[in-house]
Amino acid sequence: MILSQFIILGAALFSLGVYGVLTRRNAVLVLLSVELMLAAVNINFVAFDVFLRDSIAGGQIFSLFVIAVAAAEVGIGLAIVLLIFRNRQSANVDELDLMKL
Amino acid sequence: MLQLLTNLNTIILATEEGGGHAEALSDGGVLASMAWLIPVVPMVAAFAIVFFGKKMPYKGWDIAIGVMAFEALYGTVLLLSHISNPIAKDFSVEIAKIGDMAIEWGWSVDGLSIMMYFVVGVVGFLVFAYAKGYMEGDIRFTWFFASFTLFAGGMLVLVSAPNFIQLIVGWELVGVASWLLIGHYWEEHENSSAAIKAFLTNKVADVGLFIGAIMISMSVGSFRFSDVMHAIEEGAAHSPVLAQFAFWAGLALFIGAMGKSAQFPLHVWLPDAMAGPTPVSALMHAATMVTAGIYLVGRMFPLYAVEGFADEVRWIIITIGALTLFLTGLIALVQDDIKKVLAYSTLSQLGYMMAAMGAGAYTAGLFHLFTHAFFKALLFLGAGSVIHSVHSNNMSDMGGLRKHMPQTFWTFAIGSVALAGVIPFAGFWSKDEILASFEYAGGHYTAAQGGAALGTAVLWIAIAGAFVTAFYMTRTVWLTFFGEYKGKAHPHESPKIMTYPLIGLAVGSALFGFINWPGVTHVFTDIVGGRAYEGFHDLEHHAESLNAVLALLGLAAAGLGWYLGWRIWGPDRETQAERDTFKVNGLYPVLEKKYYIDDAYMNGVIKPIRGPIAAAMNWFNGHVLDFIVNGAGLLMKSFGKVVYWFDQRGVDGAINASGAVTGAGGGMLRLLQTGKVQQYAILIFAATVVLVAGLVIWF
Amino acid sequence: MTDWITSPENWAFVLIAVPMVFAAFRAVTSPNVVHSVLFLVVALAASAALFLLLGAEFVAWTVVLVYIGAIIVLFLFGIMITRAPLGVETELSHSNQTKLGAAIVSGALFALITVTTIQGFGDAEVTASPTRTVEIGESIFQRFVIPFEVVSVVLLAALIGGIVLARRDPVEGDEAERSAMGSAQSANLTAEGGEA
Numbered sequence: 003m004i005l006s007q008f009i010i011l012g013a014a015l016f017s018l019g020v021y022g023v024l025t026r027r028n029a030v031l032v033l034l035s036v037e038l039m040l041a042a043v044n045i046n047f048v049a050f051d052v053f054l055r056d057s058i059a060g061g062q063i064f065s066l067f068v069i070a071v072a073a074a075e076v077g078i079g080l081a082i083v084l085l086i087f088r089n090r091q092s093a094n095v096d097e098l099d100l101m102k103l
Numbered sequence: 104m105l106q107l108l109t110n111l112n113t114i115i116l117a118t119e120e121g122g123g124h125a126e127a128l129s130d131g132g133v134l135a136s137m138a139w140l141i142p143v144v145p146m147v148a149a150f151a152i153v154f155f156g157k158k159m160p161y162k163g164w165d166i167a168i169g170v171m172a173f174e175a176l177y178g179t180v181l182l183l184s185h186i187s188n189p190i191a192k193d194f195s196v197e198i199a200k201i202g203d204m205a206i207e208w209g210w211s212v213d214g215l216s217i218m219m220y221f222v223v224g225v226v227g228f229l230v231f232a233y234a235k236g237y238m239e240g241d242i243r244f245t246w247f248f249a250s251f252t253l254f255a256g257g258m259l260v261l262v263s264a265p266n267f268i269q270l271i272v273g274w275e276l277v278g279v280a281s282w283l284l285i286g287h288y289w290e291e292h293e294n295s296s297a298a299i300k301a302f303l304t305n306k307v308a309d310v311g312l313f314i315g316a317i318m319i320s321m322s323v324g325s326f327r328f329s330d331v332m333h334a335i336e337e338g339a340a341h342s343p344v345l346a347q348f349a350f351w352a353g354l355a356l357f358i359g360a361m362g363k364s365a366q367f368p369l370h371v372w373l374p375d376a377m378a379g380p381t382p383v384s385a386l387m388h389a390a391t392m393v394t395a396g397i398y399l400v401g402r403m404f405p406l407y408a409v410e411g412f413a414d415e416v417r418w419i420i421i422t423i424g425a426l427t428l429f430l431t432g433l434i435a436l437v438q439d440d441i442k443k444v445l446a447y448s449t450l451s452q453l454g455y456m457m458a459a460m461g462a463g464a465y466t467a468g469l470f471h472l473f474t475h476a477f478f479k480a481l482l483f484l485g486a487g488s489v490i491h492s493v494h495s496n497n498m499s500d501m502g503g504l505r506k507h508m509p510q511t512f513w514t515f516a517i518g519s520v521a522l523a524g525v526i527p528f529a530g531f532w533s534k535d536e537i538l539a540s541f542e543y544a545g546g547h548y549t550a551a552q553g554g555a556a557l558g559t560a561v562l563w564i565a566i567a568g569a570f571v572t573a574f575y576m577t578r579t580v581w582l583t584f585f586g587e588y589k590g591k592a593h594p595h596e597s598p599k600i601m602t603y604p605l606i607g608l609a610v611g612s613a614l615f616g617f618i619n620w621p622g623v624t625h626v627f628t629d630i631v632g633g634r635a636y637e638g639f640h641d642l643e644h645h646a647e648s649l650n651a652v653l654a655l656l657g658l659a660a661a662g663l664g665w666y667l668g669w670r671i672w673g674p675d676r677e678t679q680a681e682r683d684t685f686k687v688n689g690l691y692p693v694l695e696k697k698y699y700i701d702d703a704y705m706n707g708v709i710k711p712i713r714g715p716i717a718a719a720m721n722w723f724n725g726h727v728l729d730f731i732v733n734g735a736g737l738l739m740k741s742f743g744k745v746v747y748w749f750d751q752r753g754v755d756g757a758i759n760a761s762g763a764v765t766g767a768g769g770g771m772l773r774l775l776q777t778g779k780v781q782q783y784a785i786l787i788f789a790a791t792v793v794l795v796a797g798l799v800i801w802f
Numbered sequence: 803m804t805d806w807i808t809s810p811e812n813w814a815f816v817l818i819a820v821p822m823v824f825a826a827f828r829a830v831t832s833p834n835v836v837h838s839v840l841f842l843v844v845a846l847a848a849s850a851a852l853f854l855l856l857g858a859e860f861v862a863w864t865v866v867l868v869y870i871g872a873i874i875v876l877f878l879f880g881i882m883i884t885r886a887p888l889g890v891e892t893e894l895s896h897s898n899q900t901k902l903g904a905a906i907v908s909g910a911l912f913a914l915i916t917v918t919t920i921q922g923f924g925d926a927e928v929t930a931s932p933t934r935t936v937e938i939g940e941s942i943f944q945r946f947v948i949p950f951e952v953v954s955v956v957l958l959a960a961l962i963g964g965i966v967l968a969r970r971d972p973v974e975g976d977e978a979e980r981s982a983m984g985s986a987q988s989a990n991l992t993a994e995g996g997e998a
Contacts, residue, residue, distance in 0.1 A: 003809070003812060003855075004806070004923075005926045005928050006920055006924070008852070008928070009919045009923070010915070010919055011852075013915035014823050014826075014912060016912075016915070017908040017912035018830050020788055020907065024785050025781075025830070027894055027895060028835065028894055030884060034877060037842065037869075038826055041865075041869075048852075052856045052858065052930055052931075060941070062933060062938060063941055066942070067949060067950075071956060072869075073872065075960075076876050077876065078960050080877075082967060083880060084880070093884040781896070781900070782900075785904060792914055795914060799914070
């Protein structure tokens with residue numbers, strides 16, 4: 003196995019995640035695409051950890067942290083989506099153009 | 104539990120190094136090495152009250168009073184042990200390192216901090232007990248005691264600090280807790296503004312503290328006070344870096360002290376801080392917070408005292424102190440709110456302490472701090488008891504309360520005479536010592552240290568201040584406790600939980616002066632002077648015997664103030680009562696005019712003082728800062744006008760052209776502002792890709 | 803290259819990677835919300851398998867438990883609660899124009915990373931050796947104990963934040979005994995909720 007194959011796979015996953023973030027209208031699906039990007043990051047972390055033979059397994063531990071933070075992010079993100087849905091009867095991102103004044 | 108504490112203590116002792124280096128002083132034994140409990144217990148308790156307070160039988164008050172009882176007991180025991188066998192020892196535990204400089208947490212056990220432990224503990228205990236009665240029924244009762252405990256704990260962290268870092272931590276803890284407490288009734292906008300004002304004014308001054316602490320620590324190479332003191336002890340020739348920065352560092356530290364100790368012109372927060380509950384005012388203006396600045400100057404006293412260091416800052420300190428003590432005293436004359444009178448009186452007394460420090464009278468300044476802590480807490484608590492009873496802060500709603508609340512009256516009267524400096528109450532002894540120090544300063548100091556004329560001038564200002572103090576205290580007592588009751592609520596004596604602390608503080612106010620009877624006793628001098636940095640005792644002087652002339656002058660000033668106050672406000676009450684009941688033709692106008700004596704006093708004494716000067720002070724208080732800001736604004740505005748004129752003549756075309764270009768560019772960029780986050784995201788990602796690709800190709 | 807093909811590990815890699823990319827692609831393009839989520843499950847399961855291949859067993863099983871077990875369920879809840887259309891829905895994604903732009907950007911991103919990786923690492927070998935859980939445990943509770951604690955605080959904050967954000971405020975009138983402290987806040991929230 004070579005290192006590049008893992009990183010390129012991660013890159014593919016990450017780019018797909020970016021694509022999803024950019025094209026999805028439904029906020030839940032946007033969050034889902036973000037999860038895909040985080041999974042790509044995890045692959046990089048673990049691949050480099052194994053590649054460098056890290057004695058304290060830093061890469062693996064940080065991938066664990068990423069998982070924990072991802073869980074927090076989904077929790078908060080879905081709560082926000084829920085709140086928006088309640089107030090605006092829609093979870094579509096492009097209908098939230100409050101940033102334009 | 105005890106086993107655990109002992110073990111923990113052994114660990115800490117194993118890591119501790121250094122400390123007081125004077126051989127003659129004891130290390131205090133287990134009493135001193137366990138003194139870390141003093142700051143730690145209230146901090147822990149504050150959190151315990153937040154989490155468990157509501158479940159306790161007295162809703163958190165029981166934890167708070169338990170902690171303060173512990174503090175009072177420990178402080179007293181430590182003080183007694185210190186009196187019999189002087190202690191000077193620092194304990195430090197290293198927490199982290201910046202380069203070569205260790206950041207440490209520790210506790211200092213020497214005369215100065217032991218005195219503060221005692222004051223904070225004892226006064227705090229009485230105020231906490233009183234607060235239960237005062238705060239009864241408050242919707243945030245538990246929260247109040249949590250922040251109150253945090254406040255006391257922050258002060259103890261501050262006074263236990265053996266290094267600058269911990270001092271600043273304690274300093275800011277006190278600031279935060281005071282913000283919480285002043286804004287306790289935050290539902291009213293005024294109160295939350297007062298809290299913010301106090302916090303921000305202190306923050307401005309804190310910048311000075313930070314700069315001073317950094318300058319001193321960096322030039323000494325250590326955050327420890329003991330190392331700073333050693334550097335000073337070795338003299339300017341051995342510590343050239345410190346000597347070089349000492350003036351500015353000393354000045355910066357003093358600015359920090361001016362904020363917390365509310366010296367002119369940074370005193371503006373203190374009267375507004377009366378928005379907090381009265382027990383807060385009592386603790387804040389007696390034992391904690393405002394004493395922090397005096398404590399800081401006391402802790403750094405050798406820096407200000409030794410020639411070649413910051414000794415030239417002393418004339419600034421004494422001037423600021425003298426200004427504070429006289430100008431704020433006058434303002435107290437025109438206040439109707441009883442707490443405001445006491446607030447201005449606190450400012451005036453802080454001016455005495457600071458000026459004494461500036462005159463080089465370490466003991467006298469701290470002695471006044473010590474006695475003031477008792478009688479001012481007593482006065483505030485007495486005022487709180489009155490307010491509790493009549494439901495108003497204004498003296499125009501009081502009067503005649505002597506009959507309704509005798510215990511409050513008698514204790515308040517003792518506090519008043521102690522404050523006015525009447526023999527033999529505590530205030531007399533400490534104020535007399537301060538006056539003596541001014542006289543000494545007038546006779547002995549070089550021009551760089553303030554000069555002879557300055558010392559003498561300050562002495563007379565201080566005597567005039569004593570007169571004003573007696574004057575407004577007489578007014579306060581008369582308007583509150585004599586004459587006819589003018590309020591609406593039914594007055595009643597406060598519950599025992601409130602009157603007993605008053606009695607306790609009254610005993611302290613009456614008796615604690617005797618511990619430093621010049622020529623007879625010198626207990627207090629021994630307490631605070633214990634830490635023998637070599638030559639420390641030479642730095643300050645201490646009166647060997649009572650200076651009869653000054654004592655008589657001080658007493659005469661107080662007596663005159665009392666007499667005038669009584670003549671003006673005393674008969675006034677009587678005539679008002681008569682006016683309502685019995686109107687005899689011929690006699691009545693004379694009575695109404697108070698035999699025309701009052702007019703004479705009014706035109707001869709009151710108006711010149713109260714009218715122009717006091718009003719000017721009041722005006723100055725409220726307007727000068729505004730004026731400076733407005734002035735700066737006006738200056739900028741006229742500057743802008745000049746620029747505008749220049750603009751019109753020359754650069755107009757260029758400006759308009761660039762404006763048009765910007766406008767057009769903005770018009771185009773506006774198309775990008777769709778408000779759709781995903782389009783922004785596309786741009787962000789695209790830009791990132793382009794930038795990274797550029798970097799990759801470039802390298 | 804021949805070496806690469808003959809190695810059985812790489813066969814396993816290809817067997818994992820191809821379905822993974824496919825699943826990820828479908829997850830971001832599927833017109834059916836529930837299908838999207840299920841494809842995400844496949845992609846994440848594949849990443850767990852990849853971790854097993856690399857010997858990172860603990861991480862692999864954490865992914866299975868936390869991601870597939872918990873986060874996916876959360877997503878399904880989110881979909882149900884926001885009443886996203888459950889069947890096939892063409893309106894789930896943006897117009898083709900946006901899709902084209904997004905495809906260009908993400909394609910460029912992929913190309914950039916790929917080129918940089920190959921330039922940077924070439925064919926550096928990775929030899930998988932199993933990481934024992936005890937090593938992870940020792941490392942996390944010694945070297946990384948502070949980040950670990952911080953993460954737990956983050957989770958707690960997220961928990962509380964989620965509750966505060968998502969909870970529906972009680973109808974007015976139930977709250978008569980509320981103290982003045984909370985009333986301003988609740989009034990504020992009710993005003994917002996009242997529009998819904």
